Amino acid sequence: MFTGIITAIGTVTSVTRTGDTRLVIACPFDPAKIAIGASIACSGVCLTVVERGGSANETGANDAWFAVDVSDETISKTAPLQWRDGARVNLESALKLGDELGGHIVTGHVDAVGRVAVREERGGSMHLEIDASAAIAPYIATKGSITMDGVSLTVNAVEDLPDGTARFSLNIIPHTAEITTLGALQVGDGVNLEIDVLARYLKRMQDLRAA
Incomplete structure (x- = not known):
């Protein structure tokens, strides 16, 4: 973990x-x-x-x-x-017993590759918009957690698109941009995405109730 x-x-x-x-x-x-x-x-x-x-x-x-x-x-x-x-x-x-859980629970298993669609400087921070596939779109929620290239981040907003895919936005503060590779991202770059493990189980339970 x-x-x-x-x-x-x-x-x-x-x-x-x-x-x-x-x-x-x-x-x-x-x-x-x-x-x-x-x-x-x-x-x-x-x-x-x-x-x-x-x-x-x-x-x-x-x-x-x-x-x-x-x-x-x-x-x-x-x-x-x-x-x-x-x-x-x-x-x-890897997390050791007793370590601080500063981000969120991450398994290190990539769910999909996203694509940087927008990069803009806003108020001193970096605004990113990421295109995500239909396979993981249902698991991405506003103010929820997502891991991108190993970095725990909070989703600012999600736009569901007609083809079932989603575009979600993130705010990368200068500190995060400096100490990770995220500061070097450009439009068109691929990024590793891991959805929140809690969202994964909640979606599974919802699907079972609807079956």
């Missing part, structure tokens, strides 16, 4: 095909504290650490890295540009 509160930005430094796709991701974490087999959310995708190395020291010099294997299924269901050499990814380590 995760919270959608990003703790670092990593950079993909190597992409190797080994049956699955192996990524090496440079990060500011202390590699001595990264356990083999640990889960790290990479732009909203829960991945398992299979190797780690490098070092971290008090001077700020850091050549730490970890490696993950990404299946073809995962690549096919997520935003493709994050799996390339040089890509920047939002990082969050």
